[in-house]
Amino acid sequence: MADKLTAFAWRHSRRDQIIITALTATTFPLMWATLELPKRIINDAIDGRNFPRQIGWMELEQTQYLLALCLAYLGAVAGNNALKYILNVRRGLTGERMLRRMRFDLFRRVMGRPLTRLRATNPGELVQMISAELAPVGDFIGAIFATPLMAGGQFIVYLGFIIVQNAMIGAAALALYPVQAWLVPKLQARVVALIRERIANIRAMARDVTESIEGAPEILALRTRRWHMAVVSRRLYDNFVIRKRIFYLKYLIKFVNNVADHVTPFFIFLIGGWFVIDGTLDLGALTAVLIAYKNLSAPWKELLNYYQTFSDMAARYQYVMDQFQHDEEAPALPERAPQGPHALALTDARAPGLPAPVTCHVPAGARVAVVDRDAARRGALLAALAGIAELQSGGWSSSQPIIYRASALVRSDARVFAGSFRFNMLLGLMFRPVADADDPEAEARRREALATGAPPDDVDARWIDPAEAGYRDMAHVESRILEAVHGLELDDDLYVIGLGSRADPDARPRLARTLLDLRTHIAASAELGPMREDFIDVWRPDRFNANASLGENVFYARPLDPESGWAGLLADRKVMRALDAAGIRPLLTEIAIDLCETLLSLFEGVAADSDLLREYGLFSRSETPEIRAIVQKARRRGPGRLSRAETRRLLTIAMDYRPARFRLAVLRAKGREPALVAARPALRKALAGDPRLEFIDESRYMRSFSISENLFFGPVRVERRDSWGPFKRRVDVLVRETGLREDVLRLGLDQPVGEGGMTLNARQRVRLALGRALMKNPAALLLDGVAAGDEQADLDARARLHRALDGGALVWGAATARAARDADAILRFDDAAGGVLLQEGPESLARLDGAEDEGR
């Protein structure tokens, strides 16, 4: 990356910059025309004589001439502004492209860093650099050449005009510019230094904030919250002080400029006046000089302004780039692995964390244990075997030349990425795009990427080559996912995920139809029907459903968009009017007031920073003062006096109230439930066809319901939640018999797992990582801290994995000889011989076992 901002701009946007400059130059004559034409209109058309005039082939009377000039003026103004519009867009795009280039380049450099350096990179700081610090540079860079050229050009023209009138006055006009030109850069240099300081400080603050949030549990345990807050508070103070000094300097510069600007006319009046009295200059010329001087200040100010911004931006740019000066261009990812006779092999390899150069191999299809008590050294050897360690010397090879299939390493802290379950399973196969994306915008994305020096890799392209990955076709890949999920005993987990998710009936008509049939079948079944009544609070249009939310009960519907939910709906006046028309708004408000009052009294005495209320109540602790105020107002002055917003606030809270779960008895007062149920038809009529709501209907597949809600057609009764297992299992069998289970599993595969797989538990995450590894069909699967113990469960897991690898080798790091008793070969370090790696048969385990016992 270029060191200097200008060099960087010139190298990568030369063409755009020239076009922008040329376009700016074209606005010049038009600008002149917009000044010249009004003068002509007054002097020539209105005050003028000698009509008609000959313009080209036309002969114009005075009014016609006036009209022509006015139209020309209009045209010039329109043309000038149209050009400016084009210019601004162009400048913005160029700046944005350069910004994209900078951002992507930085990200690429960071991603290309060796792991050891990458681990030391602070994400908060980096995000700050890539997102915030560079953004203004992008805005600026679009006209980095055009601005000084144009402003400078204008300045020279006006100055030339003055000098032509009178050299002495020209000298006077110029008198103070050298002072400014000398003083301003000096002050500016100090501003630049302060800007660097400020950036460093903000970056440090980003680091502190990241650290405090990541270390929150520790801070809580140490009770050092005040200290950590004081640290950030100090950073903010430092920032204030720096900003204060910047303000002093910045406005001092402005002061100097302003004074110089206004002192110059003093000289012009004095010297010019002297000349006029003396008779060497006429009054008209002096006026012209003054006008020219007034025009002169605009480009001059622009130049100074440009200079200030330029030094600011160059400083930012420099300061960001300094952080990356040690990053070389990341080497291209190798496509192929060096091929060797063994599944994996290291020859004389020196790698970080290993005591001596190692030579060893993993025979094809074998089970190999790295036996070492030192977990770090074990991990280092496994990483070297997997071919992901940076070898200082020596070589690594694999029997599988396709690099992403040479090895698969699964660590206990395996990371799951945001995206669907399926995406995570396939991630190991997504080495590079294998076919272009075919949507209409694909070409534009490609062009834009190439224009900014980014690789054209498109996330919407096809990234998996099934043949290369060892599959017949994509259908084979898909079936293998389910196979792996089954093999890793994740299918029940996935089934639960699938049952809890919503499906689009248009995309899966069979699923929707079969679910509907099953629903009817269960309800009608002599055996399952009564069970359903026992465990499920089935939806009935004429009955209140205590296990569902108040909102669902009131509308007998569910919002189709779970994001906006009831809040979004109640924000609409139409919905509020419908509640009025159904005559239940006062009742609902009364219920909401009761509810909030009860919750407030329940959580009285809970600490201010507690999240208990948010987890178990219906609003958070920070909202309590506001809600308490509304409730008090309602109690004091009557619910009718609440503002529309206040009522809405309370109603939104009440809509999520589930009587069976909360048991606050706010609906038990006489006639409340029946009144709400009675209002359902009126509400339904008022809101029929509202695209945000789906009215509950037993005869239809409900989009807003999850699969299991569609199946059972009602929420599970809270009080029966610990007993409904047998019923659920019976239904699961039915689901399997109708062939729906696989559809549900596939639906589960589509569900997002959240950032870092946060919707999954630790067991599921590790197994997902194992599945992802198996999908690669690797020459060897390496386990570091996963299924690597000496218990029977781990031995079974290894046997299953080895079978699933279907000819691939299995390598694991074992802490003890016992954890290696199912291995065909052993790798261990001989500490007596300076950490030389030994490769032995399983018979050596007996010896190792003895040694371990002696050690005890």
Added chain:
Amino acid sequence: MKFETEVAALQKTPMFQGVDASRLRLLAFMGEDRRFDDGEYVVRQGDVSDSAYLILEGKADVIVEVNGKATVVATLGDSEVFGEMAMLCETPRTASVRARGELRTLMFEREGMLRLLREFPEMAVEMARSLAHRLERTTAELARLRAKCPPSEPS
């Protein structure tokens, strides 16, 4: 006020005897109703689980299974708490509990319980005191049993 029955039941349990009624009301609120029919299992021995139960109404048998033979070792009644050990220590259930007749309980989840204890440490102290008492009784019982039948030779 809400939750009178629940609070009354909680107050009768040794574990929550000294705890303020307003705290118990919050505890009752955080619990969930669970109803079991005759013969339904509440918890099963060996299951990994994270909830405790307070009996509001009805009776439940505690069943311990040793070598495939199930024995009813105790019967629990109103205001008795069970499952709190497994809840707090995340250990598998040491016994099964089965409803005898209709059983109404209040179920507490580990997460909510721990949060509440963090919020009101004095509650944790009371709970610890009660658990210590119980441990003391169990230890005494064990000593008594040991004295009755001398331990067999270690195998």
